[in-house]
Amino acid sequence: MDNLVIRRRLPKKLKLVWSCRTLYLMLLPVIAYYVIFKYIPMYGVTIAFKDYNIFKGAFGSPWCGFDVFRKIFSSENFWKAIKNTLVLNLSTLIAYFPLTIIVSLMLNEVSHKGYKKTTQSILYLPHFISWVVVAGIATNMFSQQGGTINQMLKSVGFEPVPFLSDNGWWIFTYVICNVWKEIGWGTIIYLAALSGVDETLYEAAYLDGASKLQRLFYITIPSIKSVMVVMLILQLSRMMTIGLDAPLLLGNDKVMSVSQVISTYVYRLGIENAKYAEATAIGLFQSIVNIIILLAADKFTKAIGEEGII
Amino acid sequence: MYGSFSRMRKIPIGTIILYIFLAVIVFVCLYPFLNVIAYSLSGYNAVLSGRVTFYPIDFNLSAYKQILGRTQMWVSMRTTVVVTLLGTATSLVLTLFAAYALSRDYLPGKKVFSGLILFTMYFSGGMIPTFLVVKGLGLYDKLGALFIPQAINVFNFIVMRTFFRELPKSLEEAATIDGASETQVLMKVVLPLSMPILATMALFYAVGYWNSYFEALLYIQDPNKYTLQLRLRSLLFGEELNTSGRNIEGVGSEVMAQSLKMATVAVSTIPILVVYPWLQKYFVKGVMLGSLKG
The missing domain is CATH 1.10.3720.10 (MetI-like)
Known part of the structure; x- marks a missing residue:
């Protein structure tokens, strides 16, 4: 019986596969791309467990267990890079998260269509500017000698501020640049949530004599609470990930002790000093921590009754 | 009639503050671009003396x-x-x-x-x-x-x-x-x-x-x-x-x-x-x- 069903089903399946040959042909370069540029490098992480030798390559080098990891875990610079990554990400989050919501709420209150649209267009723009350009403008504006901001401060009688060369001020500048670049972009998701709030709720509240502020606190904010929570969890789950562009381009030798983050450390160690095994090990460690955080965050969002984030 | 009447209604102070606040944010957002344009079009002496802030000086x-x-x-x-x-x-x-x-x-x-x-x-x-x-x-x-x-x-x-x-x-x-x-x-x-x-x-x-x-x-x-x-x-x-x-x-x-x-x-x-x-x-x-x- 079973055999018969399978025998009859198999040609059917094959027929279906054959009828989709054009689609498979389309997938062929796609799969090749993913295998070559994503999955072979994934196998390449094995060099983190090897005594890597350039001439022997990833396959030929002898295994060495966790030696490389022992080495990086005992390195002070590695822990410093992790600390700096967390400090920069958290500082950015603390400024970015509430400001994005405040700007979204403000934009949502604007009833003049043209004004709203123009404001949005301008706020979204910095997202599309490259980090090289942003860092170039920032250097021109924030530098201690001849920077525009310091010129302005000087003209009202303040001392020049070392925005780019003092550790604390550099973190401040880094946060400002990030917020400037991404705040408009961040409002998109909140504005979409805000536009979905039921109008009748406002009307009812208005008739009941609720003030504008009361409507904000009792209708608007509760309606987007779940989006806020999910966005916060999503951003927290990315705490260990940091783009390389901003710290590398804004940073300089004077602030290296706060601007050296995981990604720049991997770059400098691996590419500039050709310590492939160590740099790979750090990357792998970061990926694994990221996956753990992401899974935990997903579980947590589901536990509090939201849709998962994966 | 109603339309013109409601248009004449006093604009609440909160709305005015909101619009001004947003205008300030927009300005902060645009200022770095203005800065770039101002510097790139300014003359040598103006840049040297640090007078360039909002607009080009000694345009060239x-x-x-x-x-x-x-x-x-x-x-x-x-x-x-x-x-x-x-x-x-x-x-x-x-x-x-x-x-x-x-x-x-x-x-x-x-x-x-x-x-x-x-x-x-x-x-x-x-x-x-x-x-x-x-x-x-x-x-x-x-x-x-x-x-x-x-x-x-x-x-x-x-x-x-x-x-x-x-x-x-x-x-x-x-x-x-x-x-x-x-x-x-x-x-x-x-x-x-x-x-x-x-x-x-x-x-x-x-x-x-x-x-x-x-x-x-x-x-x-x-x-x-x-x-x-x-x-x-x-x-x-x-x-x-x-x-x-x-x-x-x-x-x-x-x-x-x-x-x-x-x-x-x-x-x-x-x-x-x-x-x-x-x-x-x-x-x-x-x-x-x-x-x-x-």
Whole structure:
């Protein structure tokens, strides 16, 4: 019986596969791309467990267990890079998260269509500017000698501020640049949530004599609470990930002790000093921590009754 | 009557404050751009004395003339244009193939293939193994390294697949019944309907390639193959501009350099500003679609 069903089903399946040959042909370069540029490098992480030798390559080098990891875990610079990554990400989050919501709420209150649209267009723009350009403008504006901001401060009688060369001020500048670049972009998701709030709720509240502020606190904010929570969890789950562009381009030798983050450390160690095994090990460690955080965050969002984030 | 009456209603003070506050935010957002324009168009003495803040002083175009007179700039510009065009074409075709094939729910194995793609969002080999693979393939110091290893963006793939899934099935079915092959359905039915999404994706990819700098930093060594962003970086943060500027300008080159730098920034950003109106038309929708899960 079973055999018969399978025998009859198999040609059917094959027929279906054959009828989709054009689609498979389309997938062929796609799969090749993913295998070559994503999955072979994934196998390449094995060099983190090897005594890597350039001439022997990833396959030929002898295994060495966790030696490389022992080495990086005992390195002070590695822990410093992790600390700096967390400090920069958290500082950015603390400024970015509430400001994005405040700007979204403000934009949502604007009833003049043209004004709203123009404001949005301008706020979204910095997202599309490259980090090289942003860092170039920032250097021109924030530098201690001849920077525009310091010129302005000087003209009202303040001392020049070392925005780019003092550790604390550099973190401040880094946060400002990030917020400037991404705040408009961040409002998109909140504005979409805000536009979905039921109008009748406002009307009812208005008739009941609720003030504008009361409507904000009792209708608007509760309606987007779940989006806020999910966005916060999503951003927290990315705490260990940091783009390389901003710290590398804004940073300089004077602030290296706060601007050296995981990604720049991997770059400098691996590419500039050709310590492939160590740099790979750090990357792998970061990926694994990221996956753990992401899974935990997903579980947590589901536990509090939201849709998962994966 | 009612209309004019309500229009005459007093505007609440809160609204006025709100509008002013937003105007301030917009100004803060725009100011860095103004700063660039002001510096790049200002005269040498004005920049030296630090008088430039909001608008150009002693208006002149010499910084632009000088920057556009550099062959290096033009070489880099050409490289970036080539990479952007080739990269966008490659990315678009591959993303289209992936998204279209995997949007067909009758395709056996589509779950496995989609999974294979989506998994790369959560785990990757990292910078060094990827670098070694690219180098191993002989792409090091080749322009191909700037787009082939990152040809498909998973978010763009998801956005496009969602779009294809939402196309009315009846059209394709009708074409199939009329005897159209898979290729004909794609070329004659699906693609003409997909022009807006293809345009959006093309813009996303093009802006990405135009702005990308890290790939060039990783893979390009020959200064003659520097992309615009890499050139810009070495002009802004390296010694390149100061030293060569000194040779041309003599004493005042350090300050001249500031105008020059900002002129370079302006020149390399203008293409983004040119496509921005079109970009803006589509990206909000793209972001919303992309935030949906695969």
